[in-house]
Amino acid sequence: MIATLQHFTRALLTPDLSLAMLADARVVTDSSGMPRLMRTTCFIEAGIEWHGERWLVAMPLTPSAMLRTERTASALRRLNTGCLAEYRILPGEMRWYDETGSGRRTDLILQHLPAGREFAEALITEDKATLLAALDTLRDSLRELEFTHNNLKETNLRWCRGRFIPIRYYDARIGAADNGTGDAEAFESLRRRIADAPAPQPLVKDIAAPYDPLRRLTGHRWTSHVFEGLVCVEDESGFGFVDTDNNPVIPAQFVWAGDFREGRAEVQTPTGMGLIDRQGSYVIPPEYEIVDYDPAASVAHVRHNGHWALFDYLGHRLTEFRQEAPEPCGPEICR
Incomplete structure (x- = not known):
């Protein structure tokens, strides 16, 4: 008997109860708060944030899936190279329970996701x-x-x-x-x-011009740069987001929008500021005076009627609204 996708999902959502070395990791989630999973031939994987860096953690879906991987991970430890990312096996990392209620453990794979x-x-x-x-x-x-x-x-x-x-x-x-x-x-x-791939146009009126990576994102009043695969643009109807091929992803509907950072973007609407995810769904509704997302701490500083509170990555309020802006990790939320 091996662990299932449901066991893996539960472990990612409760790392302090289900994982050993990764007990303090935070999984990357979708707009519903569930882990973003990707299935390969023999593994299921998810992105996590751990010790200030991004990683991929994967669970085998078949008993034989780990055999070749174990040999690869063992050989990588002996290689001194900068062209490959850290890749290792975490023996017995995930704790889960079978149908009889017996506790079991499953090895996981941890892969460093290079910044870039x-x-x-x-x-x-x-x-x-x-x-x-x-x-x-x-x-x-x-x-x-x-x-x-x-x-x-x-x-x-x-x-x-x-x-x-x-x-x-x-x-x-x-x-x-x-x-x-x-x-x-x-x-x-x-x-x-x-x-x-489309080539840039390096020359304008016989004068060398700097390469503009968004030169082919035409048809907009203004374009930002690429952040997490999306580009903030301004059209006649407002601010929105397109992908790197200029396909609309989030319709131009905002009075103002910031770039995506860690899957979140601040937006301004006629009713106030809010926070959206990559699908354009509101994580924090647009009804506040200020929403300032801090990707390093994964919290948003929110002001309402002149008072401040902290909201977490999923839009849950962590503190009461107070006159003084709370610290990202105050004693009431960092237990």
Whole structure:
């Protein structure tokens, strides 16, 4: 008997009761407050925030899923390289109970999520030559390490400080006979993706102009920069958000809107300020004088009738409204 998706979800929502080393982690949730889960072939994973950084935590869905992964994690510990992200097994990390009420434990995988941008964002913020050179550097580094990812695609690459770092090593092999050439087709596909991306127009009236990564986001009065895959824009009807291909994601309907930070954006409406998630749903309704979200502490400072209170990531009020603005981690909320 192995743990199910329901067991994994429950553990993510109650880490202090269900997890060992990750007892103080906070899972990334959707607008309903449930963990954002992604299923791969043999694993289910979720994003978490732990010790001030982003991570992926994954649970096996079959008894055999961990076998190859254990070999990969063990080999990675012996490699001294900066082109791969931290990846390790947490033995017996998750506690759960079977149908008879007996306590059981399941190993989990912990993968560091490098700070940076997704592949699609890098396409519009970086020069093609830079991206192609970084892709070649990654290919050569993996071959030197005899590391074959076996699932190298856009969603499994992060653009971090001028280089690509692959993530999700569930299907990887180290020291295989193909010496890393098993990813050759994937690298060629990624090179074509970069080559086919729309090119910027570097010259205006024969004068060199700085590269504008949002030059192709046309049809707007104003555009911001890419934050978490979304761009704040101003249209005739107000402020809203589009994706990196200029497709509308959240309709232009606000008097003002800020950029997304940790999945939250402040907005202004005729009735007041509020806080929305990436789907455009209100986490904090637009009925306050000020809503100032602090991504470092995952709390919002909210002012109403001249008094301040703290709200958490899900929009729950943590403190009473007071004349003085509360600290992000006061004694009444940090027990």
